[in-house]
Amino acid sequence: MSARGRWVGAAALALTTITGGAQVASASAGEGSSEPHPTRMVASQAAANIVPPTLSGTKVFLYDALNNRPLAGKLVLFTNPGGAEICRAVTDTNGEAGCSGALLGAGTISTLGGGYYATFQGDEHYKPVKAKGMVAFLADVP
Incomplete structure (x- = not known):
């Protein structure tokens, strides 16, 4: 050499x-990093209508907790305190997801008294998160 x-x-x-x-x-x-980012979810108050028995205005905002940016395209499941599904929605570009659903069955009383839960199951980029929203009563009788 x-x-x-x-x-x-x-x-x-x-x-x-x-x-x-x-x-x-x-x-x-x-x-x-292969570690998923932590997430943050904020739930708003929903409205329970007695006639017909529906829950409307379930709404959450989902954020990346590290940079406070909204997360778009993420599925959020809305359930009663017993875990029964009320509805589901996908977050928009502002990180907002909301939907309405029927209040029928055994979970109706627990939802009226205990509110609703919104859950993002997480994915390969973001950790799961759960938030609780309260419910107000509406008496919209025809």
Whole structure:
């Protein structure tokens, strides 16, 4: 091997040694991480109509908790306190999801007294989150 070949090889080895540690140290926190981001959800008050028995105005806002940006295209499941589904909706570009559903069956009383729950199950990028919304009564009798 020539002197020039040995020098290039030694320089490449030295450069690899110096930058090997720098690559790890230069990575920003959260970038390229396989860990899902934490999420935050805020639920609003819904309205229960007695006639017909429906729950309307269930609404949540879903955010990335690290940068406070809204999360679009995420499925949110709205349930009564017993876990029965009321309705489901997908978040829009503002992170908002809302829907209405029938208040029928055994969960009606618990929903009227205990509110509703909204759940985002999480995905490969975001952690799951659950929020509780309260219910107000409407007496809209025809």
